[in-house]
Amino acid sequence: MKRRSAIKNLSMAIGGLVSLPTWASGWTSQSIGQFSTLAINDEALLAEIVETIIPETNTPGAKSLKVHQFAMRMINDCYGEGAQNTLKQGLVLVNELSQQINNKTFLESNVNQRTNVLLKMNTEANPVAKQFADMIKRLTIQGYTNSEYYMVNQLKFNMAPGYYHGCVPIPR
Numbered sequence: 001m002k003r004r005s006a007i008k009n010l011s012m013a014i015g016g017l018v019s020l021p022t023w024a025s026g027w028t029s030q031s032i033g034q035f036s037t038l039a040i041n042d043e044a045l046l047a048e049i050v051e052t053i054i055p056e057t058n059t060p061g062a063k064s065l066k067v068h069q070f071a072m073r074m075i076n077d078c079y080g081e082g083a084q085n086t087l088k089q090g091l092v093l094v095n096e097l098s099q100q101i102n103n104k105t106f107l108e109s110n111v112n113q114r115t116n117v118l119l120k121m122n123t124e125a126n127p128v129a130k131q132f133a134d135m136i137k138r139l140t141i142q143g144y145t146n147s148e149y150y151m152v153n154q155l156k157f158n159m160a161p162g163y164y165h166g167c168v169p170i171p172r
Contacts, residue, residue, distance in 0.1 A: 037072075037076060037084070038072060038087075038088070038091075042088075042091050043068065043072070044107065045091055045094065045095070045106060045107060046068045046071065046072065046091065046136075047063045047068040048063070048106065048107055048114070049068075049094065049106070049114075049118070049136055050062040050063060050067045050068045050071065050136065050140045050143075051063035052111065052114040052115060052118060053118070053136070053137055053140045053141075054067070054140060054141075054144050055111065059149075059153075059154075060149055062140050062143070062144050065143075065144060065147045065149055065150075067139075067140055067143035067144050067147070070139065070142075070143035070146075070147075071136060071139040071140065071143060072087075074139055074142075074143075075087050075135075075139070083135060086128055086131050086132050086135060087132065087135070087136075089128050089132070090121075090128060090129065090131070090132025090133070090135075090136070091132075093121065093126070093128065093129050093132065094106050094117060094118075094121065094132075097117050097120060097121060097124075097129070098113070098114075098117045101113070101116060101117060101120065102116075102117070118133060121133040122134070
């Protein structure tokens with residue numbers, strides 16, 4: 001009986017290994033599908049918020065590295081329902097606060113006005129505004145520092161550090 005289960009397990013393993021390249025090569029960012037629970041204009045607003053936190057200079061900014069998508073994915077997949085509600089309420093508060101301070105929406109404001117809105121949210125008495133500002137700032141920094149661009153070009157990350165020298169005499 002053990003021989004039959006060994007043959008069955010071996011054939012399953014070989015079948016899986018043969019089909020793995022075909023299955024794995026079919027995955028693209030488009031095939032994964034839409035993962036955002038936000039409306040398109042809210043996603044654009046979040047992109048501008050992360051761009052305000054880490055703007056584009058001689059290096060790419062947070063928006064061009066799609067850190068806003070990282071933040072949305074983290075909040076949707078890893079955080080609880082409270083954080084998801086904080087995200088939605090925080091996006092509304094950003095526009096309301098921008099209307100109060102600048103008399104225009106966050107997207108219509110210039111860089112200095114956007115920065116002032118985010119700084120004001122950090123010192124707001126409203127706990128949702130402060131939680132939103134802290135959460136987005138933390139996720140923006142985390143997403144940016146974990147991006148491929150930052151790891152390769154800024155940290156000089158090397159996947160396998162050191163070199164293999166196979167034929168080297170061993171000292172005695």
